[in-house]
Amino acid sequence: VSKIKMETENEESNESWLVVPNQLEESVRTDEANGIQPKESIKAAEASELSFEKIPESDEERIKRIQIERALEDDSSNIETWRKFALSTHGLISDDLRRRVWPLLLGVVPALASPVPTLEELQSHPEYTQVVLDVNRSLKRFPPGIPYEQRVALQDQLTVLILRVITKYPHLKYYQGYHDVAVTCLLVVGDKVAFHMMEVLSTGHLEECMGPTMEPTQRRLMYIYPIINKEHPQLCEFLERSTVGTMFALPWYLTWFGHSLPYYRTVVRLFDYFLASVPLFPLYVAAAIVLHRVDEIFEQDCDMASLHCLLSNLPDNLPFEKLLISAAHLFEKYPPEELEKDVQIMIEKERDQRMKEQQARLKRSKYTEPHHKGIVNRWWGSFKGPMKYLLVSASILMGIYAYYRSQDTINR
Structure with a gap:
């Protein structure tokens, strides 16, 4: 039996997600100071059970499969070739093709993959226990029906994969949700190549999320609002008035939606796109989803609880191919550098609002101090x-x- 299993069999296997001992604790404290209720986000962030149901390939997909296979045999193919396939409709079609193309998108050469250390060699890492707990909570993300021994082996591989990265790069801090990205890479390309993919992602796409605090990540999430405001000012005003904030989108961004979607085929399709895109592109997908659900949003009461509950639970039938196209258009219209000024204005506006609220609370507390208490103090x-x-x-x-x-x- 896996050493991981034995060491954690007495631990509470709670599926609540953002119960994080490291920088997300700071995120929660900051959000409470900002008037955001993180506990609601924690409760709503339970992992979706992943369906690995396979659907027969369409004629379009079969044609694209042949094109990708030919490109793999063509020495003139380069990263732009793979990016075009990954970004266009249907993505990379299937895992047998992803296994070959994903590493190429990140410049990883599978033949040069380094040897995998044993779990025992990594147990001294201070994050070992937390990683093990998260891996044991990720059962819903593994294919159902696989033999117990195989599942345990995959859990061990996932633990080793994560610990290898944060051991090699000690400045990177593990966060809960990182394992959702890692498990998808592991299932597609295997443990040896997945390590080198996660190396590249952790020092690139995900590096900001792996800093000592979650403040940069929280700031990035605020990009969602200027995008929405430029496309639909009434929707943005409604969301801001509700004070729903951005906590609903935190698991989407940290896990590349891997924690929030019910279908494996959708998760890997999004990974096709994100691996071929700039690091901030998941935020544009988040904005596209909110804009797509505008009618549902306006049917809700304009309050934080109602809207957070709605937004944090993604419908099973979202048209992700259309949403990816919408997100790409949003990115072209509103590149990140053009949003920075709007984000700064939002931050200053929120800071001023918090100061006003704090002053009002202090003023009220002076007037409500009991008279007898004042006498005693004097x-x-x-x-x-x-x-x-x-x-x-x-x-x-x-x-x-x-x-x-x-x-x-x-x-x-």
């Missing part, structure tokens, strides 16, 4: 240093005397 403040200590000592002695007198009375 009376107590009239006594100087030694006299205060004498009064305290006398009060304690009187209390002790009264206690023993009462005990005497009872005994009689």
Whole structure:
């Protein structure tokens, strides 16, 4: 039996997701200060059970498969060849093709994959226990029906994969949700190549998420609002008035939607696109999803709880091919550098609003202070240093005397 399993069999296997001991704790504290309720996001972020159901290839997909296979045999094919296939409709079609193309999108050469260390060699890492717990909570992300021994072996491989990356790059901090990205790479390309893919992603696409705090990630999530505002100002105003914030999109961004979607084929299709795109592209997909659901959003009450519940639970039937096209158009119209000024304005606006609210609370607390409390404070403040200590000592002695007198009375 896996050492992972034995070491964690007595641990609570809670599927709530963002219960994070590291930088997400800081994220939660910051969000509470900003008026966002992270506990609701934690409850809503349970992993979707992943369906590995296979659907027969369409005629279009079969034609594209042949094109990709030919390109793989053509020495003149380059990264732009693979990007075009990954970004166009249907992506890379199937895992047998992804196994060959995903590494090429990141410049990884499978033949040069380094040897895999044993789990025992990595157990001293300070994040070992947390990684093991997360891996054991990720059962829903493995294919159903596989033999127990094979599942345990995959869990061990996933643990080793994650620990190898954060051991080699000690400045990178593990976050819960990282394992959702890693398990998808592991299932497609195997543990040896997955390590080199995760190396590239962790020092590129995901590096900002693996910093000492989640503040840069929170700032990135705010890009969603300027995009929505430029496309649909009324929707943006409605969302801002509800104070729903961006916590609903945090698992989408951190896991490349791997934690939130019910179909494996959709997850790997999105990975096709994200591997061939700039690191911020998942935010444009998030904005496209919110814009796509505008009618549902306007049917809700304009409050944080209702909208967070709606947005954090993605429908099973979202048309992701259309959404990817919409997201690409949004990216062309509103590149990240053009959104930075809007994000800064939002941050300053929120800061001013928080200061006003804090001042209002302080003002209210002054007026609601009990009158008798003010009298006591003024009376107590009239006594100087030694006299205060004498009064305290006398009060304690009187209390002790009264206690023993009462005990005497009872005994009689």
